[in-house]
Amino acid sequence: MAKPAKSGTVAAKSSAAKSGSTATRRRAAPAKKAEPAFAEAGDDNFALRSLQEAHGNEKRYKASDEELLEFYEQMLLIRRFEERAGQLYGLGLIGGFCHLYIGQEAVAVGLQSALDSTKDSVITGYRDHGHMLAYGIDPKVIMAELTGRHSGISRGKGGSMHMFSVDHRFYGGHGIVGAQVSLGAGLAFAHKYREDGGVALAYFGDGAANQGQVYESFNMASLWKLPIIFVIENNGYAMGTAVKRGSAETEFYRRGTAFRIPGMDVNGMDVLEVRQAAEIALDYVRQGNGPVLMELNTYRYRGHSMSDPAKYRTREEVQEVREKSDPIEGAKKELLARGISEDKLKDIDKRIRAAVSESADFAENSPEPDASELYTDVLVERY
Amino acid sequence: MAIELKMPALSPTMEEGKLAKWLVKEGDTVQSGDILAEIETDKATMEFEAVDEGTVGKIVVAEGTDGVKVGTVIALIEGEGEASPAPAASKSEEKPAAEPKAEAKPAEAEAPKKAETGTAQLASEAKPAANPEVPRGTNMKIATVREALRDAMAEEMRRDDRVFVMGEEVAEYQGAYKVTQGLLEEFGPKRVIDTPITEYGFAGIGTGAAMGGLRPVVEFMTFNFAMQAIDHIINSAAKTNYMSGGQMRCPVVFRGPNGAAARVGAQHSQNYGPWYASVPGLVVIAPYDASDAKGLLKAAIRSEDPVVFLENELVYGRSFELPELDDHVLPIGKARTVREGKDVTIVSYSIGVGLALEAAEQLAGEGIDVEVIDLRTLRPLDTDAILTSLKKTNRLVVAEEGFPVCSIASEVIAVCMEKGFDDLDAPVLRVCNEDVPLPYAANLEKAALIDVPKIVAAVKQVTYR
Numbered sequence: 116m117a118k119p120a121k122s123g124t125v126a127a128k129s130s131a132a133k134s135g136s137t138a139t140r141r142r143a144a145p146a147k148k149a150e151p152a153f154a155e156a157g158d159d160n161f162a163l164r165s166l167q168e169a170h171g172n173e174k175r176y177k178a179s180d181e182e183l184l185e186f187y188e189q190m191l192l193i194r195r196f197e198e199r200a201g202q203l204y205g206l207g208l209i210g211g212f213c214h215l216y217i218g219q220e221a222v223a224v225g226l227q228s229a230l231d232s233t234k235d236s237v238i239t240g241y242r243d244h245g246h247m248l249a250y251g252i253d254p255k256v257i258m259a260e261l262t263g264r265h266s267g268i269s270r271g272k273g274g275s276m277h278m279f280s281v282d283h284r285f286y287g288g289h290g291i292v293g294a295q296v297s298l299g300a301g302l303a304f305a306h307k308y309r310e311d312g313g314v315a316l317a318y319f320g321d322g323a324a325n326q327g328q329v330y331e332s333f334n335m336a337s338l339w340k341l342p343i344i345f346v347i348e349n350n351g352y353a354m355g356t357a358v359k360r361g362s363a364e365t366e367f368y369r370r371g372t373a374f375r376i377p378g379m380d381v382n383g384m385d386v387l388e389v390r391q392a393a394e395i396a397l398d399y400v401r402q403g404n405g406p407v408l409m410e411l412n413t414y415r416y417r418g419h420s421m422s423d424p425a426k427y428r429t430r431e432e433v434q435e436v437r438e439k440s441d442p443i444e445g446a447k448k449e450l451l452a453r454g455i456s457e458d459k460l461k462d463i464d465k466r467i468r469a470a471v472s473e474s475a476d477f478a479e480n481s482p483e484p485d486a487s488e489l490y491t492d493v494l495v496e497r498y
Numbered sequence: 499m500a501i502e503l504k505m506p507a508l509s510p511t512m513e514e515g516k517l518a519k520w521l522v523k524e525g526d527t528v529q530s531g532d533i534l535a536e537i538e539t540d541k542a543t544m545e546f547e548a549v550d551e552g553t554v555g556k557i558v559v560a561e562g563t564d565g566v567k568v569g570t571v572i573a574l575i576e577g578e579g580e581a582s583p584a585p586a587a588s589k590s591e592e593k594p595a596a597e598p599k600a601e602a603k604p605a606e607a608e609a610p611k612k613a614e615t616g617t618a619q620l621a622s623e624a625k626p627a628a629n630p631e632v633p634r635g636t637n638m639k640i641a642t643v644r645e646a647l648r649d650a651m652a653e654e655m656r657r658d659d660r661v662f663v664m665g666e667e668v669a670e671y672q673g674a675y676k677v678t679q680g681l682l683e684e685f686g687p688k689r690v691i692d693t694p695i696t697e698y699g700f701a702g703i704g705t706g707a708a709m710g711g712l713r714p715v716v717e718f719m720t721f722n723f724a725m726q727a728i729d730h731i732i733n734s735a736a737k738t739n740y741m742s743g744g745q746m747r748c749p750v751v752f753r754g755p756n757g758a759a760a761r762v763g764a765q766h767s768q769n770y771g772p773w774y775a776s777v778p779g780l781v782v783i784a785p786y787d788a789s790d791a792k793g794l795l796k797a798a799i800r801s802e803d804p805v806v807f808l809e810n811e812l813v814y815g816r817s818f819e820l821p822e823l824d825d826h827v828l829p830i831g832k833a834r835t836v837r838e839g840k841d842v843t844i845v846s847y848s849i850g851v852g853l854a855l856e857a858a859e860q861l862a863g864e865g866i867d868v869e870v871i872d873l874r875t876l877r878p879l880d881t882d883a884i885l886t887s888l889k890k891t892n893r894l895v896v897a898e899e900g901f902p903v904c905s906i907a908s909e910v911i912a913v914c915m916e917k918g919f920d921d922l923d924a925p926v927l928r929v930c931n932e933d934v935p936l937p938y939a940a941n942l943e944k945a946a947l948i949d950v951p952k953i954v955a956a957v958k959q960v961t962y963r
Contacts, residue, residue: 236710270743277741286709286746291733297699298734301706308662308688308712315710331699338694492744493778495802498831498878 166377166407167368169395176225176390180453186228186386187446188463190220193245194443195471196254197417200244200261204421208479209261213275216245218416221442222348223249225389226316226411229397234313236284236306238299240323241276243288250283254474264481271484272492284313293326295319296345300332303343303406314400315343322353324367333374333406340405344396345371347408348383350415355427368410376408383411384440414440500555503573505566508537508544511615511760511812513568515539520561526554528575535561535572540642540815541676552577615760616943619950620812620899622852624859625819626787626836626872631828632821641820643813646788647677647753650795651715653825655685658713661799664691664704665717665754674719675755675814701727701752705734705804708750713799718754721770721808728773735804736779751798753807756784757849757899758947760812764935769900771847774806775876775909781830782877784808786851788818790874793828801830808876810849831875833883839869842893842961844953845884845910847873850897857897857953866961876906884910885918892923893960897953902930924960929953 178186197215204213216223219242227237227249239246247257252268260267260278268278278288286302289295299317306313323329324347336343347367351358358365368378377399381392389411396407414436418425447460508515519536522528528548535546555574559566566572641649655661662685667674669682669692682690693700697718704716718724724731735748758767774782781803785791791809798805820826836851837858844854851872858868869887873880888894894914896907907928914926932946 238706268743269741269745272743273741279738279742279746281742281746286706287738287742289734291729294702294729294734297702297730298706298709300699301703301708302710303706304703305707305710305712308707328698328702331694331696332702334694334696335699335703492740492742494781494878495739495744495747495749498781498829498875 163372163375163377166379166395166399170379170381170392174391175385175387176394178387178390180450180455182228183387183446183450183453184455184459184463186221186224186390187443187450187460188467189224189228189249190386190443190446191463191467192254192470193217193220193223193248195467196248196258196474197244199471199475200258201417201421203258203262203475203478209275210263211274212241212420213261214242214420215415215417216242218436218441219348219350219383219413220245221386221389221446222346222383222411222413223318225383225386226346226393229390229393230314230316232283234284234306234311235316236286236302236313237316237318238286238295238302239288239318240292240295240320241288241290242320243276243278246318247278247280247285250280250285252280252283252285254470255477258474258478259481262478262481263483264478265484265488266477266481270488270492272488293319293323293328296323296326296329297332299345300336300341300343303336303341304339306342307339312401313342314397315341316346317343318346318348320353321347321349321351321358321362321367322356324349324370325353325362330374333371333376333408336406337371337374337376340403342400342403343406344393344400345376345406345408347410348413349410350413352415352419352427354419355424357427366410368408371406371408376406379407379409381409381411383413384436384442384445386442386446500574500576501550501552502571503534503546503575505559505568505570505572506537506546507568508539508542509760511617512539514565515568517559517561517563517566517572518543520557522554524554524557528552528554540644548575550575550577613761613940614944615940616945616947617758617760617812619944619947620758620849620853622856624852624855626834626851626855626870627838629789629834631793631834632789632823632826637822638819639822640817641788642815642817643788643791643809644675644677644679644815646792646818646820647795647809647814648679648681650792651678651799652681652684654713654796654799655681655689658799659689660711660713661715662689662691662712663715663717664693664700666693666695666719668692668717673717675811677809677814678717697723697726698730701730702734704750704752705730705748708735708748708804709738709746713749713751715751715753715799718752720759720766720811721754721756722766722768724752724754724770731774731780731804731806732777736777738779739803740779747802748804749802751795751801751805751807753795753798754809755811755814756808757810758812758931758936761938761940761943763938767936769808769848769898771808771876771900772905772909774808775879775906776904777877779804780877781805781875782808783830783875784810784848785874786813786836786848786872788816788820789826790828790834790872792820793826794830794874796825796827797830800827805830808848813849813852816852831878831880833880834872834874835869835883835887836872837868837870839867839891841867841891842895842957843869843871843884843887843891844895844897844957845871845873845887846897847876847906848899850899850948853899853948853950853953854897856950857957860950860954861957864963866957866963868957873906879909879913881913881917884913885921888914888918889921892921894922894926895953895956895960896926896928897948898928898930899948900930902928902933905930924962927956927960929956
């Protein structure tokens with residue numbers, strides 16, 4: 116049996132093998148070391164790898180204890196929230212599709228912590244609960260949307276895959292794989308058109324990365340220097356299809372090269388690496404250089420959606436990632452090593468459990484939408 | 499023997515054009531491939547190229563001449579050592595000496611075998627009755643639908659700086675069908691944006707920009723190409739407001755020509771009206787005359803909802819009265835009675851309206867008084883207007899340039915059955931194109947497309963005449 120792609124990918128990419136290859140590349144251009152020197156497009160191919168080199172030079176964000184605690188708390192909230200959503204699904208309170216974010220928490224938390232919430236915008240696909248929580252949206256209205264209740268963020272009419280918060284500049288929540296990439300380029304277009312200084316962040320998976328419109332969007336985003344970061348969350352599987360079974364080029368961060376978009380290969384299981392990479396990418400994009408493509412190597416512990424045969428990978432593979440690379444355990448270890456007390460972490464855990472329970476109670480006890488809501492919001496205006 | 503150069507047809511529908519400029523003068527020698535002249539129509543300008551070599555003997559039509567009919571002799575080319583004969587003396591049977599650079603075939607003036615496009619039967623001289631929505635006494639000018647659409651966009655762009663136009667060839671080329679002519683000059687490249695050939699991608703970018711607060715007008719060179727982008731029109735634009743519980747809007751306009759064009763074959767000839775009109779969350783507009791085109795496009799750009807705005811290439815060049823108002827905005831969702839009558843109603847939209855009016859004129863001569871309703875908006879459908887007219891005439895025919903199955907006609911018939919049954923004195927009939935992909939061969943194209951005689955026959959059938 117061939118070894119499943121991901122265990123190889125995560126282990127290799129986030130540890131020794133990867134840093135080895137980075138080192139090789141760094142040797143090739145020794146002069147450009149410390150500063151993220153953003154080369155002009157004319158400077159042959161340096162611009163395409165300059166961000167990766169900058170990231171290689173300074174891998175981890177120097178978080179204060181408070182910041183790391185905050186990341187830990189946010190990741191834990193996503194984990195506990197998703198676990199509870201899975202339980203509610205099992206009880207029949209949530210229906211249809213429900214794509215859990217468990218295992219990928221560091222990606223949304225690390226990236227979104229670097230955004231300027233007053234002007235940047237975010238868009239993602241159907242695995243969206245985690246991104247919403249990372250953006251500080253109230254867990255109650257998210258959970259109530261999952262249960263299809265009137266107090267849900269989309270008044271119960273969107274469900275798991277279709278949640279939006281224009282107030283938070285969170286533009287969904289899109290169910291058609293890859294659509295959010297073009298839409299995200301449109302958000303970036305709007306930032307540039309209005310000259311508001313905002314950057315759009317468009318998340319998509321390794322599966323979506325094979326959709327044609329992604330490359331149409333890469334082309335226009337680069338041609339027009341749109342302020343956008345394309346974030347590929349490579350969790351190893353497009354539904355049940357391992358990356359290597361579906362992708363000719365499995366190093367997704369290279370896929371912008373044909374469009375002159377610099378790529379970054381990032382360990383998505385370490386929130387501080389994600390945050391540091393985000394800083395580099397944002398800095399580049401805010402300077403008006405056009406898009407960046409980030410590949411975040413991560414892992415999904417649960418099934419693609421709720422009914423997943425789990426035949427396409429081994430239990431051992433999942434267990435290995437859990438034990439060796441879990442982003443929350445990693446952050447916890449680091450906090451303890453920094454001298455944060457176990458009690459303090461337990462308090463956080465308790466607080467999160469309470470908040471998640473509250474959201475579940477709220478979601479179970481809120482009424483369903485009024486029957487009249489069936490006909491509302493089809494069109495905005497009356498004709 | 500001198501070779502006659504004849505006015506070429508730049509497109510299958512071109513009947514005349516302007517001889518914009520001569521690039522040679524009498525006495526010049528020309529080689530095969532030399533550019534002889536520039537010829538202009540309302541759609542395009544193109545170069546006219548020599549096929550044979552020789553000397554320019556006589557320029558028959560001076561530059562700057564408008565309305566030169568296709569096939570008219572415009573110059574004579576002499577072979578070596580020939581004297582220049584009078585043009586009248588020449589009875590050339592040779593093929594024309596020059597060919598346009600484009601793919602269009604040069605037409606021969608008296609050529610008996612010239613293939614008539616089937617879309618010739620979609621032409622109409624009949625004009626709609628005055629629109630009561632336009633205040634009485636308003637000054638009217640004559641304008642083409644193309645100009646009306648351009649003016650609508652320009653006015654809305656002046657009014658609201660969130661409005662921008664994007665699409666293939668909308669800027670520097672001035673629009674594949676010249677609908678965006680002059681916009682780049684006035685508004686600059688920030689607001690008039692040439693996209694690569696990438697419909698799915700730019701439809702998504704336009705939709706995303708609307709979600710992000712702008713007012714995009716996304717042009718498809720034709721709606722046939724929007725098939726590559728239909729996911730964003732339907733899944734991203736139409737459904738977002740509902741899925742977000744009214745939180746996130748998507749005020750985008752998708753516009754461009756729709757329906758059959760002349761001799762372009764099956765992949766470039768389809769009416770997508772019924773497709774889009776079946777989707778809740780979209781507004782679908784398909785105007786006929788210049789006044790409606792302008793007033794409804796302005797309304798579409800202002801709408802908070804996503805709008806599919808279906809134009810028609812064959813109608814772009816038609817001239818109509820256009821009200822000279824500062825702000826001519828018409829209501830979306832309202833049909834218009836373009837001819838009043840009492841015996842029978844023809845419901846139509848877009849290019850079908852001209853045919854319905856032609857049929858009505860013919861039938862008036864036979865003592866049948868026809869009312870013609872132009873739906874203008876396909877979604878939301880103005881069922882009240884249909885039923886009110888049905889109540890008055892008790893007989894109804896739907897005329898639609900498009901496939902018959904699951905058509906707007908089907909929908910109108912369903913509405914008449916469900917809500918107008920007691921008013922019906924005859925079954926409602928539909929007159930559409932044949933239920934086949936549009937063929938290229940001229941005779942088959944003619945047979946496939948709707949025409950006036952078919953409408954007349956259906957009206958006679960429902961009036962038992």
